[in-house]
Amino acid sequence: MNILIPSAGRRYLHIKYTRECEGVGKVITTDIDFLSPGIHAADKCYRVPLSTDPKYLDTILEICKKEDINFIIPLLDLDILLFSRNRTKFEKEGIGFLLSPESTIEMALDKLSTAQFLSENGLPGPVTMLPISWSGKNMPYPILIKPRFPALRVQKGYDITVIRNDDDMKKVKTQITGIEDNYVFQEYLTGTELSIDFFCQANGDYVMAIPAERISALTTAFSKNGGTMDKGLTFHDENIDNLVKKATVSTKFFGPANFGGYRSENGKVQFTEINARFTGGATLAVKGSGIDLFQWSVYLLSGKEIIPPENGFEEIVMTSYVEPIFFKKDSIFFDEI
Numbered sequence: 001m002n003i004l005i006p007s008a009g010r011r012y013l014h015i016k017y018t019r020e021c022e023g024v025g026k027v028i029t030t031d032i033d034f035l036s037p038g039i040h041a042a043d044k045c046y047r048v049p050l051s052t053d054p055k056y057l058d059t060i061l062e063i064c065k066k067e068d069i070n071f072i073i074p075l076l077d078l079d080i081l082l083f084s085r086n087r088t089k090f091e092k093e094g095i096g097f098l099l100s101p102e103s104t105i106e107m108a109l110d111k112l113s114t115a116q117f118l119s120e121n122g123l124p125g126p127v128t129m130l131p132i133s134w135s136g137k138n139m140p141y142p143i144l145i146k147p148r149f150p151a152l153r154v155q156k157g158y159d160i161t162v163i164r165n166d167d168d169m170k171k172v173k174t175q176i177t178g179i180e181d182n183y184v185f186q187e188y189l190t191g192t193e194l195s196i197d198f199f200c201q202a203n204g205d206y207v208m209a210i211p212a213e214r215i216s217a218l219t220t221a222f223s224k225n226g227g228t229m230d231k232g233l234t235f236h237d238e239n240i241d242n243l244v245k246k247a248t249v250s251t252k253f254f255g256p257a258n259f260g261g262y263r264s265e266n267g268k269v270q271f272t273e274i275n276a277r278f279t280g281g282a283t284l285a286v287k288g289s290g291i292d293l294f295q296w297s298v299y300l301l302s303g304k305e306i307i308p309p310e311n312g313f314e315e316i317v318m319t320s321y322v323e324p325i326f327f328k329k330d331s332i333f334f335d336e337i
Contacts, residue, residue, distance in 0.1 A: 001070040001301065006030045006060060006079050008038030008045060010228075012325075013283035014075055015041035017294040023302055028067050030060070034334060040325050047334045051078050057086055062337050064095050071301050073098040075278055078151040081109055098297055100254045100276040107251065108274040111148045111184050117274075121250040123243060124270045125261075126187035131173070131180045141165055142188040145172055149182065162188060189272065191264040195229055195281045197256065198244050199296055201306055204252035207296075208308045209244040211237050212285040212318075228280030233317045234289040240269055247274075255300050256282060256293045284320055289313040 001023060005015050008029040015038050019027040029042040032050065039045035044067070048059045063069070072095060074080045083090070084105045087097055099105065107113045115128035127139055134143075143163040163169050163185075176183055198209035215231035244259060253276065260273035282293045291313045296306050 001298070002026050002028070002068050004028045004030075004060070004064055004067070004069045004072045005038075005042070006048075006072065006074055007051065007076040008036045008042065009076070010036070011038040011075055012041045014038070014278055014294075017283060017287065017292075018073065018298070019043070021292075021295045021298040023298050026067070028063065028069065030063070034329075037325055039334075040327070045334055046337050048337070051076070051082060057082065057089065059337055061090060061093065061095075064090065065093065066337065069095055071096045071098060073278075073297070077109060077277075080105060080277055081151055096301065098255050098301060100257065101252050104251050104253060105276050108257075108276040109150055111146065111150070111186075111273075114274050115184070115186075117251065118271055121247065123247055123250075124268070126189055126270055126272060128184050128186045131176065131183055131185055134185050139185060139187060143169075144186045144188045145176075145183055146186065147182060148184045186272070189262040189264070189270060191262045194240075194259075194261045194263055194269070195232070195279060195285075196240060196244060196259040196261070197279060197282050197286045197293065198248075198253075198258070199256055199293055199306065200248055200253040202254065202300055202303075204248060204254065206245045206248040207306050208291065208312070209241050210234055210286045210289055210291055210313050211240045212281055214281075229284060229318075230320045231318065232281065232285045234285050234313060234315050236312070236315065237269075243269065243271075255297050258282075285316070285318045286313075288316050288318050 002025045003018060005027060008031040015027055015029055026043040028044050029039055030046045030048040031039050032047060046063050049056050072083060074083050083097060084099055084102045107117050115125055118125035141164050145163055146160045161172060163172055193214040194211060195214050196209055196211045199207045201207060212232045212234045214229050218228045218230050256278050258275040258279040259271045261269060261271040263269050286293060299306060
């Protein structure tokens, strides 16, 4: 099969591991920046408009036809949202997706809906509300304010701040005046940060979860030191396994997905995020533990049932480093469409 992974960015390992999978012919990617590391892991890269451009989807469809693409694997939240809402445009041309159902994606990409899903299904999570619903009585300081819609990370106003007192609250309310509904207030959690990658069959049946402690990460995102994990360790936990399995009964996932959360000092686990997609942890801690979610995804797209290994996954410690890519400027293989 031929696969398109749009928006290469820093997703070098995602593209590399997909390209190495059994059953994969070629992997095509897209970007607008010739300095994006991810383009060097693909067979070819096309320069495309921004995903916010009205011509973006038509351009992607043209690339798919030209390169005989069978499946698209979107990794960026905004891409996931766009393709989910426009998947029939591609499916009519025989192009499939590694995507969970639209209802799952819409829930995961709305942090208020995520919190409601957790609460309604008896899954542990922090108190979360819109700013207009807040009072000092229903959520004491400190409070985490974060974007309600993670796709806003590619737009202005994507800020995450800890509100510690009344002065902080006044500043925040001034900054978000008129766009209050684009943010949520959330109970500020402390403890060990968790990244829990898991996988589901085509019918949504749960296969396996691989929990990992996020010791540190490269960039700031939703969590305390968020972004792509660069140090971590995998571990077994029956309670987490049961909680993730319970979540997959309540809503349908297709292929790889992830829960972000925290484990407090007393052992209580709370989920803060649902990512209906591959995460950076899948390329490092999870793959290092012996579970290849990339090959599983190719099998899934091929119509094969995923059978987890009898011995499960290994508990490993992971650390990583940045490896430079050197190239001559005129060697960039950008194609125009």
